[in-house]
Amino acid sequence: MRWHHKFSLRLRSLFRKNKAELDLSEELRFHLQNQIDEFVAQGMHPQEARRAALKSLGGVEQIKEECRDARQVNFIDNFLQDIRFGLRMLRRSPGFSMLAILCLTLGIGANAAVFSWIEGILFRPYPAVTHQERLVAVGGTSRGEARGTPLSWPDYLDLERSCTLCETTFVSKITGTTLSIGDRAERTIGSIVSANYFDVIGVHPILGRGFLPGEDVGQSAHPVAVISYKLWQGRFEGDPAIVGKTQRLNGVIHTIIGVAPEGFYGTFVGWGMNFWVPASMEDIFEAGGYKLEDRGARWIEAYARLKPGVTLAQAQQEFAVISGRLEAEYPTTNRGRAIRLWPLWQTPFNNAGTLLPTLQIMLAVVVFVLVIACANVGNLLLVRSFARRHEMSVRLAVGAGRARLWKQLLTEGLVLALFGAAGGLLVAYWCRHLLVLLFPARAGVQMHLTGELDWRVLALCAGVCLLTTILLGVVPAMQAGKIDLANALKMEASGVVGGRHRAWVRSGLVLVQVSLSFILLVAAGLLVQSLLRVRTTSPGFTTRRVETTAVDLVSGGYDATRAETFREALLERARALPGVESAAFARMIPLSYGSFSSSPIAVDGYEPPQEESPTVEYNEVGPDYFVTIGIPLVAGREFTRADDEKAALVCVVNETMAARYWQARSPLGDRVQVKGRWLTVVGVAKDSKYSSVREQPKPFFYVPIRQNLIASGTLHIRTPLAPQVMATAIAREVRALDGNLAPYEVITLQEQLDRSTSPQMVAVTLVAVLGGLALLLAAIGLYGVMSYSVSQSTRELGLRMALGAGASNLLRLVLTRGLALTGAGVLLGAATALLLTRLLGNLLYKVSPRDPLAFGSAFAVMITASLAACFWPAWRATRTDPARVLRD
């Protein structure tokens, strides 16, 4: 059928309603006139003919209504009418409307914000990168360990060549450098990438070019770099002739060949990248030298885009086949190694993995908040539906069908939900950057954790809005459905009908609110305790009196030998500073993102099982390291200045390593083979934390810096002075040695530990804030129910007073009722919480999911809040004037 014709007809009936109505009347009048004429012609009296004609036509209004139905105007018309009516109802009780919309805005807003974070951080984390839905993270695993590890470059190349299910693969490994432009030196981060990087992610530099095929081959062969838009604008002042200019990166002159577009942050969840260099420059940016031809050196983080229609399982299977073949072909390096993939939201090597548990918990929490908000608004609607019972009865009495009534109530719910959703989207929009603000700032790293409000998020919000509508509409509609017409009209004044049922529903809603917010309080309590434990549990070294800083000697053009001389000199000067108890250099500080050196080891007298090829991480440390950082030695000695390149090669192992490879024997004097050299164990250090506070004890060892020359190192200083004081002193000493150098910020190891646990901090903050919000909503709900029940039972209260009950009796009566409701809610909540809190899993640290302290404090908070909520209604109950109540 001609849809446009139909549509215009419908529009006409809708918008030119007066015209259509007039037409209809006139048409029927014409019919009536003709009928009258006919009856008169048959000999009737005109008056009588008119009456007969009307009768034969049937009800004129009814015919009109059916004609309107036939035009299908009514459906839209009724809907618009309901919306108008809903808006009018909102305007008429602004207090109710504001409260209801505020509740829904908070509820829907919290959901929308978390949806947008999940979208922007876990599912579509890389703005401007095409086809992210088919992107997966690729890494390695070693047998018996679930943790993802990096891949080696030769393994990656083999994977790229043999993978048939991948459309493309690329490498993106985070690295850092110090940028000295003009007189300002500043830490910044970037990526080492495969040459195909910009082509396959679909990002085209706005100036210059991306990398050419082959630019990722060779050792230091292609010193070229693409810079970020931000860097270009910020440090190069948007120089339009930037392409072709050079910049020193890690001591090597690089040619800038391109500028990435604005809004492209690279491919590392959480941090914005500022420069990209091809993999051939790896030995300039990575510790441990040239690794592109070393199958045993695992350092790269890769991605693959699967072909359309390929499932993760299929791709995983192919990866397993490929890594199985590599294992057979290169047993010395690949024994026990596999290549596997992860969906983007589980990427093991960036902030996605650390934020995943937090966001999962947040998702559950915001659903709770939404339900609580809905229960609150539902309660408000119930109160109002009581006031509107007369209206509903009249509507039913004059012939509105119950379906029509339901439709009206749902539409009113929809109006509320739409306002709530609009407000909620605003909230989500404002909260886009909230996560970044919650993380502590660190020098040289631009956080990029932005919510993404795309169509998927909007669709989800629409779904939430619809769900809310149904939740909101259903309660009053149930009430409307229960109206007993005759009784309602008859007994309107006394308002008793359905009272008991209504009170039950309202109490039920409060019960739900109380129990849900109790669960959130318990969760918040558990997380706060975990955070405290994480931050106060000793990591095995001193945190408060040890400060660290570094000087980027590589960018300053120092080679390893000159760097060693510089470090010796700086160490001398640092030790001489007032307030410095001791000082030492080490390559890595514990609990940082960077990776320790690692090597396959062989131990004299230890025969590894067939499957195992022991690989252990180690740190290069200088003399006095253990004294400075506060790791006690349980046996042997620490490194001294005598352990230099001319002396015998030595190492210090930790307790776990000693226990694993020497069992009951003392390792002192025994030898360990590391990277082909035999080292003598001279000491055993107590276990400490190396990469994460939460890790299990693991084997680890230390080697002297002087015997393992490194270019970069971190200065550790033991001092009671504040970091700010130390920073000035160290900066002065560094400048005295070399006017072109400046140290990084000086932070305590405690600060380092706090930074490494910031995801927990964020989870705690968010859950605590939302838990507080939920508590507030529940208290409002409880207050509403109690004050309503007081206002409904003034007669009973007055009677009690007249019979001699004192103010304190009434106070107690009302408070007891409120507390009974809270108590039931708390019981229900506690039972549910016992089942649910174990889902916090990874976020809990040294705290039982059934921790009595968390449950106890949640209980105390809940009871206090409910006492506060009930007190005002109870106090009003004592103000009841018995004389007046009984007179009424």
Next chain:
Amino acid sequence: MAKPTDLVQGTLDLLILRTLELQPMHGWGIAQRIRQVSKDVLQVNQGALYPALHRLEQQGWIRAKWGDSENNRRAKYYSLTPDGTKYLRQEQAQWKRLSLAIDLVLETP
């Protein structure tokens, strides 16, 4: 007021369309004409006629235009659209098949 059953409703549509095929006509005229042609057997219920006309117009099978009637009153004249003619053919064939079938059933000894 009880709604006409589907069969009756469908039949009414058919009668209206057939009547309009001969010449454009107003509602009153359609009712009269059906009564005359059927020799007073079919009395069109006025309460059903107008909703049916509006529905047919909505479906695009007939269209309405205001004009003057024989006795110089303003009347709403309905006429068949090309789509309507097509639909009428279809429905007529359908009806013939149906009534033949019913005849067969009724008259087969």
